[in-house]
Amino acid sequence: DSGVTQTPKHLITATGQRVTLRCSPRSGDLSVYWYQQSLDQGLQFLIQYYNGEERAKGNILERFSAQQFPDLHSELNLSSLELGDSALYFCASSELDFNEKLFFGSGTQLSVL
Amino acid sequence: EDKVVQSPLSLVVHEGDTVTLNCSYEVTNFRSLLWYKQEKKAPTFLFMLTSSGIEKKSGRLSSILDKKELFSILNITATQTGDSAIYLCATRPTSGTYKYIFGTGTRLKVLA
Numbered sequence: 310d311s312g313v314t315q316t317p318k319h320l321i322t323a324t325g326q327r328v329t330l331r332c333s334p335r336s337g338d339l340s341v342y343w344y345q346q347s348l349d350q351g352l353q354f355l356i357q358y359y360n361g362e363e364r365a366k367g368n369i370l371e372r373f374s375a376q377q378f379p380d381l382h383s384e385l386n387l388s389s390l391e392l393g394d395s396a397l398y399f400c401a402s403s404e405l406d407f408n409e410k411l412f413f414g415s416g417t418q419l420s421v422l
Numbered sequence: 423e424d425k426v427v428q429s430p431l432s433l434v435v436h437e438g439d440t441v442t443l444n445c446s447y448e449v450t451n452f453r454s455l456l457w458y459k460q461e462k463k464a465p466t467f468l469f470m471l472t473s474s475g476i477e478k479k480s481g482r483l484s485s486i487l488d489k490k491e492l493f494s495i496l497n498i499t500a501t502q503t504g505d506s507a508i509y510l511c512a513t514r515p516t517s518g519t520y521k522y523i524f525g526t527g528t529r530l531k532v533l534a
Contacts, residue, residue: 311464342522351526352465352510365521399464410456411512411522413464 312336315400315414323422327388330417334381334402340364341383342403342411343375347396358383390421424449428511428525436533439501443528445511446493455494457485458510460527465510468496501532 312335322328334341343355354367358377369375372390377383387394397418401411429444447455454472458465469478471487471494478485482501487494498505508527515523 311466313464344524352512352524354521354523357521367521397463410467410470411458411465412467413458415463 311412311414313400313402313412313414315398315417317417318415319418319420321420321422322390324390324392326390326421327386328390328419330385330387330398330400330419332383332385332400332402332414334383334400335412338402338404338412339381340403340409341377341381342401343369343383343385344399344401345396346399346416352399355385387419392421395419395421424513424515424523426511426513426523426525428509428528430528431526432529432531434531434533435501437502439532440497440499441501441530443496443498443509443511443530444493445495445525447511447513447523448492449513449515449523451515452489452492453514455487456512456514456522457494457496458512460508460510461506468509498530501530503532503534506530506532 314333316331339360342357345353355369356375357365361377372388375385397416399416401413403409426447456470457468469485474489482499485496510527512522512524
């Protein structure tokens with residue numbers, strides 16, 4: 310167990326809908342990262358927050374947004390869902406150290422039908 | 423554009439074999455390279471490498487980095503069925519962000 314908690318584990322929804330994925334980082338970790346993993350794309354970086362502030366942005370669609378709250382948990386909001394958004398969404402956390410490693414949650418499997 | 427390329431994409435071996443997984447990278451101002459093992463869902467950390475030529479070892483697994491040639495290898499000796507997984511390589515550039523760039527992974531299957 311990495312100590313990173315993601316909910317829900319599975320999500321099935323329809324095109325056009327909006328969903329929220331939740332992540333609680335490891336105790337003491339200030340950084341939260343969101344990644345999308347699909348079969349042909351591997352792990353794609355979406356966005357990173359540190360202590361409530363956005364620190365880095367990857368290939369995140371405009372339909373997607375995220376935030377990190379004062380208690381350090383993070384939410385990833387996906388709206389106007391399309392079939393191609395079906396993927397495994399991971400949250401990871403780290404201590405913001407010089408050479409920190411990432412601790413991943415078990416992911417949320419999103420299926421858009 | 424920063425990128426990480428892993429090879430082979432997949433590999434099938436028998437128990438007891440030794441395997442070598444490759445990771446090459448092109449990143450701006452390289453900082454570190456990490457290896458992860460992904461069995462079912464969550465990738466789990468294996469190694470972090472920052473310096474060339476220093477081998478990291480953990481049991482039957484070992485890894486080394488070559489910063490001149492921009493690659494790393496992950497060796498697994500005396501493979502077991504429990505080594506079956508996707509092995510991911512990631513790098514972190516020092517381009518002002520904390521973005522990790524992952525390769526697509528090598529899918530290893532070890533047959534009994």
